[in-house]
Amino acid sequence: ESLSVAPSPRSPWVVVTPFALPGEIIRAKVYRNSRLHSLADLISIVKPNSELRDMGRVQCKYFGECGGCQYQMLSYDAQLDLKRNVIVKAYTNFFGLDESLLPAIESTIASPLQYGYRTKITPHFDAPPKKIRAEHDNGAMKETDRRPEWLKIGFNKIGTMKPIDIEECPIATPTINQKLPELRDGIFKNIWTYKKGVSLLLRDSLAITEDSGEGTSSPSKPDVPATTDVDILAETVEKHVCVTNHKSTVRERVGNKLFEYPAHAFFQNNNSVLVPLTNYVREAIFGSAKVSPAGEQLTHLVDAYCGSGLFSIMLAEHFQEVSGIELAPDAIKFATKNAELNGIPSSKIQFRAGDAVNIFETVSHYSPSNTVVIIDPPRKGTDEKFIKQLVKFGPKVVVYVSCNVHTQARDVGMILREEVAGGGHYSVTSLRGFDLFPQTAHVESVAVLRLKNGIPLSS
Numbered sequence: 001e002s003l004s005v006a007p008s009p010r011s012p013w014v015v016v017t018p019f020a021l022p023g024e025i026i027r028a029k030v031y032r033n034s035r036l037h038s039l040a041d042l043i044s045i046v047k048p049n050s051e052l053r054d055m056g057r058v059q060c061k062y063f064g065e066c067g068g069c070q071y072q073m074l075s076y077d078a079q080l081d082l083k084r085n086v087i088v089k090a091y092t093n094f095f096g097l098d099e100s101l102l103p104a105i106e107s108t109i110a111s112p113l114q115y116g117y118r119t120k121i122t123p124h125f126d127a128p129p130k131k132i133r134a135e136h137d138n139g140a141m142k143e144t145d146r147r148p149e150w151l152k153i154g155f156n157k158i159g160t161m162k163p164i165d166i167e168e169c170p171i172a173t174p175t176i177n178q179k180l181p182e183l184r185d186g187i188f189k190n191i192w193t194y195k196k197g198v199s200l201l202l203r204d205s206l207a208i209t210e211d212s213g214e215g216t217s218s219p220s221k222p223d224v225p226a227t228t229d230v231d232i233l234a235e236t237v238e239k240h241v242c243v244t245n246h247k248s249t250v251r252e253r254v255g256n257k258l259f260e261y262p263a264h265a266f267f268q269n270n271n272s273v274l275v276p277l278t279n280y281v282r283e284a285i286f287g288s289a290k291v292s293p294a295g296e297q298l299t300h301l302v303d304a305y306c307g308s309g310l311f312s313i314m315l316a317e318h319f320q321e322v323s324g325i326e327l328a329p330d331a332i333k334f335a336t337k338n339a340e341l342n343g344i345p346s347s348k349i350q351f352r353a354g355d356a357v358n359i360f361e362t363v364s365h366y367s368p369s370n371t372v373v374i375i376d377p378p379r380k381g382t383d384e385k386f387i388k389q390l391v392k393f394g395p396k397v398v399v400y401v402s403c404n405v406h407t408q409a410r411d412v413g414m415i416l417r418e419e420v421a422g423g424g425h426y427s428v429t430s431l432r433g434f435d436l437f438p439q440t441a442h443v444e445s446v447a448v449l450r451l452k453n454g455i456p457l458s459s
């Protein structure tokens with residue numbers, strides 16, 4: 001979205017318009033007025049910012065209409081720069097402390113895939129409108145295998161809650177795009193059976209074959225218990241399939257590890273960036289030479305908001321003991337299963353279902369000065385209760401991974417303000433974006449905090 005400020009003598013007034021870039025002169029039509037700002041549709045670009053905009057880069061036929069990927073006219077480097085600015089602005093507005101307490105915000109780390117990366121999409125459609133259903137029920141309408149004009153299966157039109165029809169999604173993986181037409185055809189054929197709108201699910205998964213235990217696979221009975229089996233799987237089973245049933249199991253490979261999770265549950269949506277992301281977190285903790293800065297001995301890991309165990313399992317080999325916590329019980333079952341799947345003994349890694357704040361009771365035997373806590377909460381961020389417990393525990397290193405840099409900036413500010421029980425404060429030692437969502441305005445942000453004695457705070 002672009003922000004245009006109405007010229008004086010008007011009172012401060014901002015017009016929010018999608019798809020416009022800094023420095024452009026645009027013609028826009030206001031469709032809604034709110035307090036201190038209006039929302040507008042872009043009608044035309046009177047003077048483009050030709051340094052930034054190149055419409056030849058756009059790869060999606062729905063660009064400008066679909067609310068999804070607004071950055072396609074930008075070079076990838078410009079997208080990464082803009083995302084860095086989002087982090088700078090979020091910390092300027094929400095950190096709540098002096099910005100001199102922050103390190104230089106480094107350049108955003110690129111995604112290896114910039115299209116064809118999304119492993120999950122959820123197109124949706126509305127049920128037949130009443131009038132049309134009445135016509136159908138009266139027998140006044142012919143059955144058809146083709147999509148009726150009123151039926152749109154796709155993503156919301158920008159600025160609305162109504163879907164536009166989407167036949168392909170260039171940011172989704174090829175496996176998902178191959179499945180989409182078949183799924184859409186099934187809906188055309190059965191549209192009169194839908195009384196309500198439906199959100200579809202398409203997830204890219206590695207095939208789980210007979211050999212690898214499909215059908216027998218259950219959280220309590222791991223289908224691939226030993227590391228050697230994982231290696232065999234790596235060579236033999238890398239066929240991708242598209243999972244559409246919310247209750248099915250999805251399997252993904254991240255580096256030399258395998259992860260399974262229920263199709264309806266959370267998993268990071270860009271597989272291509274997960275090795276760079278988890279390597280980055282490892283290096284942020286231990287230093288690039290795997291030598292911990294200034295004689296730190298980091299032997300214990302706490303993974304708060306652990307989902308199905310991505311960070312715990314990817315980093316387990318670098319720690320003596322790992323403990324994860326997550327609210328969703330089925331994600332925890334899969335995290336435990338994933339540890340087994342990758343040959344990590346239960347004596348070393350444990351996962352618990354519960355609110356993240358409860359983890360500090362269960363790791364009271366961990367020595368804080370040897371402990372790293374990873375926090376990866378949902379968009380709303382973490383909360384004061386968790387932060388108070390975190391600081392009371394006082395781990396040596398905190399890595400805060402976030403898909404919402406605004407709540408992250410607020411939470412990091414809160415952590416820095418608290419004084420640790422044994423004295424000292426946290427300081428941010430690195431802050432940088434990760435591009436999990438190329439072509440879109442979203443950015444993942446990773447902040448690394450270390451406990452220092454006697455760091456002065458200015459607010």
Ligand SMILES: C[S@@+](CC[C@H](N)C(=O)[O-])C[C@H]1O[C@@H](n2cnc3c(N)ncnc32)[C@H](O)[C@@H]1O
Pocket residue numbers: 266267268304305306307308309310311325326327328331354355356357376377378379403
């Ligand atoms: C952004 S996801 C991160 C998951 C995992 N770290 C990963 O990378 O796959 C956030 C997770 O936090 C979980 N969650 C939400 N609220 C929570 C809470 N109060 N305590 C613990 N986990 C929570 C969600 O179920 C979700 O799995």
